[in-house]
Amino acid sequence: MVQKTDRVTTGLTKLDALTCGGFPSKTVILISGSAGTGKTLFGLNFLVEGARRGERCCYISFSESADELMRACEGIESLRDAKRYAGKNLILQYVDIGKLTLNKFVHTLALYPDVDRLVIDNINKLLLFAETDRKYRIAMVKVINNLKKKAGCSLLLCETAAGEVDTGKGESFECDGLVNISFLDLEEKPMRTLEIHKLRYTAFDPRVVHNIVISSKGLELGDAKLI
Numbered sequence: 001m002v003q004k005t006d007r008v009t010t011g012l013t014k015l016d017a018l019t020c021g022g023f024p025s026k027t028v029i030l031i032s033g034s035a036g037t038g039k040t041l042f043g044l045n046f047l048v049e050g051a052r053r054g055e056r057c058c059y060i061s062f063s064e065s066a067d068e069l070m071r072a073c074e075g076i077e078s079l080r081d082a083k084r085y086a087g088k089n090l091i092l093q094y095v096d097i098g099k100l101t102l103n104k105f106v107h108t109l110a111l112y113p114d115v116d117r118l119v120i121d122n123i124n125k126l127l128l129f130a131e132t133d134r135k136y137r138i139a140m141v142k143v144i145n146n147l148k149k150k151a152g153c154s155l156l157l158c159e160t161a162a163g164e165v166d167t168g169k170g171e172s173f174e175c176d177g178l179v180n181i182s183f184l185d186l187e188e189k190p191m192r193t194l195e196i197h198k199l200r201y202t203a204f205d206p207r208v209v210h211n212i213v214i215s216s217k218g219l220e221l222g223d224a225k226l227i
């Protein structure tokens, strides 16, 4: 592990400042939000930040191919470095859900090498294979416990309906942290907002609404505390 502190930088300077230096090490953080809020870019930004530090980073995607993820990075200046690290200390791996079962995924993940940063996009896909909510929750707990052992810090991305922080099937309770990204419908122009709901081992102000901007330059957390 390259990072020696008990904090893993988030990729957003202001988010690090709000969280005593970043996410606590050996934790699994849920990054939730509705469609297009920026979950994937948040995850990529987190990994590019780690790759720059020489850390071993891995993105497991159930929906976008490595080429599609690289294309998303190409469009954003601060993520363009991704191609320097891709295939070296930044692995972008597409997992074909057609060839997957719940147990197979849990077991394959258990065989993964240790990494510094890992992103799974997204945890909801496991729902497709779980016959019951109970089986989904059990698989999720196994995945989370495993990630705590093998990764410096992991992000589980989670698709939600607008206004929700998870699927209602326990993701936010099982994870060590919960960061929600959403849209705020202001009269002039809707904007993206980020709220930290939960972060174990950390003193922070919960549920303060910050604006998060995604532009061709990069991702940035605004100064303003909204509302």
Ligand SMILES: Nc1ncnc2c1ncn2[C@@H]1O[C@H](COP(=O)(O)OP(=O)(O)OP(=O)(O)O)[C@@H](O)[C@H]1O
Residues within 6 Å of the ligand: 033, 034, 035, 036, 037, 038, 039, 040, 041, 042, 075, 076, 159, 214, 215, 216, 217
């Ligand atoms: N180069 C760019 N400049 C400005 N905004 C961009 C750029 N690239 C992407 N975006 C914005 O980011 C959004 C997509 O972000 P992202 O794919 O991370 O969202 P997501 O929450 O993962 O979405 P999904 O629910 O589809 O998985 C786009 O809809 C667009 O608004």
Ligand SMILES: [Mg+2]
Residues within 6 Å of the ligand: 039, 040, 041, 121
């Ligand atoms: Mg996405």
